[in-house]
Amino acid sequence: MQSFGSFVSTVLLFHAVCLCHVTSQGSQCGAGGSINFSPVISCGSGSCCSGNVTKQEFEDLKKRVDDIEKKMGTPDKCNCNCKDQRGQNEANPGSSCQEIHMSGVNESGVYWINPDPAIYKPVQVYCEMAFNGGGWLRVYNMMAKPAVPASATEMYNSLIRNDAVRVVLPNETTQAVHTTGVRLELYREVVYGWAKSSSSIVSNYGSYTKASGLKGECYLDGYCGNGVVIATMKSSVTGNARPYSAPPNPTYPHVGIGWSTMQIVWGYDRDASPNGHWADWLDTKCCQTAATTDIKNAGTNWRYSILIR
Numbered sequence: 001m002q003s004f005g006s007f008v009s010t011v012l013l014f015h016a017v018c019l020c021h022v023t024s025q026g027s028q029c030g031a032g033g034s035i036n037f038s039p040v041i042s043c044g045s046g047s048c049c050s051g052n053v054t055k056q057e058f059e060d061l062k063k064r065v066d067d068i069e070k071k072m073g074t075p076d077k078c079n080c081n082c083k084d085q086r087g088q089n090e091a092n093p094g095s096s097c098q099e100i101h102m103s104g105v106n107e108s109g110v111y112w113i114n115p116d117p118a119i120y121k122p123v124q125v126y127c128e129m130a131f132n133g134g135g136w137l138r139v140y141n142m143m144a145k146p147a148v149p150a151s152a153t154e155m156y157n158s159l160i161r162n163d164a165v166r167v168v169l170p171n172e173t174t175q176a177v178h179t180t181g182v183r184l185e186l187y188r189e190v191v192y193g194w195a196k197s198s199s200s201i202v203s204n205y206g207s208y209t210k211a212s213g214l215k216g217e218c219y220l221d222g223y224c225g226n227g228v229v230i231a232t233m234k235s236s237v238t239g240n241a242r243p244y245s246a247p248p249n250p251t252y253p254h255v256g257i258g259w260s261t262m263q264i265v266w267g268y269d270r271d272a273s274p275n276g277h278w279a280d281w282l283d284t285k286c287c288q289t290a291a292t293t294d295i296k297n298a299g300t301n302w303r304y305s306i307l308i309r
Contacts, residue, residue: 087111097127098135147276152253185213194279
């Protein structure tokens with residue numbers, strides 16, 4: 001599809017009107033990469049451009065251009081190249097956040113995807129475009145909680161439950177992992193991450209890739225059971241890869257993901273410590289709760305997140 005700005009110019013040239021008085025507002029990218037496609041026609045009273053075109057002719061042309069814009073449709077978001085960008089509206093969903101990113105969209109936010117190619121039913125989701133190459137679908141988020149056993153119970157109950165795919169905002173606490181309706185066999189990567197605030201991207205995380213897809217994976221597609229190995233994950237903090245498991249005894253409370261005899265690296269472990277939440281992804285020795293500098297200095301606006309791609 002020809003961009004609206006160039007199409008306006010084509011129309012104006014065809015009608016041989018005075019181009020010095022007709023512009024496409026926002027022909028360059030504005031803040032956030034968005035473009036306002038409304039044509040602006042500047043004309044004083046009577047005739048303009050040395051009498052070549054009358055004000056009425058400009059008004060008539062403006063109406064014709066507005067009619068063309070309505071027929072062509074105006075994208076909701078654009079970064080100077082609207083052609084083939086996906087996910088901007090329900091009529092043109094991406095198959096995934098990754099496809100939307102690959103079509104030229106680089107801004108994190110709410111987009112439309114069709115999560116199951118066998119059923120055309122577009123839904124809105126939150127796509128994380130700033131983290132690790134972009135194109136990630138957020139399916140879980142939990143904002144900072146106090147270090148009390150009730151927080152462990154809440155996190156455990158939300159992780160063992162799946163619900164319909166939807167927008168998962170970076171400043172909310174979900175009560176489930178929102179993957180129902182997503183064709184998980186078409187996804188290959190998962191990140192269990194921690195971010196220092198609702199506006200920050202994930203900094204500490206464990207991740208793994210499964211070539212056959214994520215269908216059947218623990219937490220993403222149902223709970224695998226206490227003490228069951230989830231996968232061999234790589235820590236972004238240490239660079240080590242090792243098998244990580246679901247907690248053997250969530251009433252201890254051990255909640256989330258841990259290694260060995262359940263040293264929690266992402267989740268909750270009171271363990272007689274004032275720091276119940278652990279997300280440092282340190283896997284070299286026991287009991288390093290809140291050991292990394294960013295976690296020590298996080299304050300009360302940090303969050304857990306699960307991303308898939």
